[in-house]
Amino acid sequence: MSNAAMEQLNLLLPEWLETSRLHTGQGKVASYIPELFKASQDELGIHIMNAEGNHVSAGDCGIPFTMQSISKVFTLILALMDHGEEAVFFNVGKEPTGDDYDSMIKLELVEPGIPFNPLINAGAITVSSLIGGDCKEEKSRRILEFFRKLANNDRLDYNEAVYQSESETGHLNRSLGYFLKHNGVLKDDVEDVLAVYFRHCSIEVTCADLARMALVLAYDGTDPITGNELIPRRYVQIAKTFMTTCGMYNASGEFAIQVGLPAKSGVSGGILTLVPGQFGIGLVGPALNRKGNSIAGVHLLERLSKEFDWSLF
CATH class of the missing domain: 3.40.710.10 (DD-peptidase/beta-lactamase superfamily)
Structure with a gap:
């Protein structure tokens, strides 16, 4: 401009x-x-x-x-940088759903039970499991460092009050996580994956x-x-x-x-x-x-x- x-x-x-x-x-x-x-x-x-x-x-x-769901764009990018397209899109689809962002309807109705895209909650939870790192703390650290670099702001951090609020009340997201685990989409511990997900949504x-x-x-x-x-x-x-x-x-x-x-x-x-x-x-x-x-x-x-x-x- x-x-x-x-x-x-x-x-x-x-x-x-x-x-x-x-x-x-x-x-x-x-x-x-x-x-x-x-x-x-x-x-x-x-x-x-x-x-x-x-x-x-x-x-x-x-x-x-x-950031809430805005963070999903950048965790998707980081997962792609960590693993490449084939691995990421083996676990999550590429299509719009037409449903609410927290719906699990199509996880049950449509084979093979993977989320339709990375920007609905189920897809973003799946992507969170694909971030490189040996533990939830390492994954969250890498996400925050990546976001700080993109924003050119080393002061970016989590809002702990929002993180705790999301973790304590995120019953539907927790249900999505366990449904994904049941479908074999999530390989890691569900609570660890959700901790990473709730944390990147709470970056201020x-x-x-x-x-x-x-x-x-x-x-x-x-x-x-x-x-x-x-x-x-x-x-x-x-x-x-x-x-x-x-x-x-x-x-x-x-x-x-x-x-x-x-x-x-x-x-x-x-x-x-x-x-x-x-x-x-x-x-x-x-x-x-x-x-x-x-x-x-x-x-x-x-x-x-x-x-x-x-x-x-």
């Missing part, structure tokens, strides 16, 4: 964000993880970064929040951290600010494809039509998205629509995409 366009965006973004903020009253903050329910419903913030490191931001972009970030991570994806695995290649291009291609087809839960098709960008949301209200070859975007708005996506965040991204003609389609 040119400097002139960044200046235009800087002028327009605050007003557009406040218009989108009006939609927060139509959503609800996630309550099934008690710690997430403490977030303020009317918060909304966004950070946009280009290849030179220039950025524009607006709203509540400095508030910390946990800001919109700026997400924007920097998205920027690496926007430039095919190379951090354009430092010039360092952090991810093989092929694995970024796979990740962005899943983000487009599955990243916004079972509203991914609608998001592709209305916004047209690869994206991944989380139930903390975060959304990571990008315009390939241009910039990365991090957004947070804890009030969710019924599909589990930030209601005001989606509204703001839709306006930005239409006004600046960002859609890939």
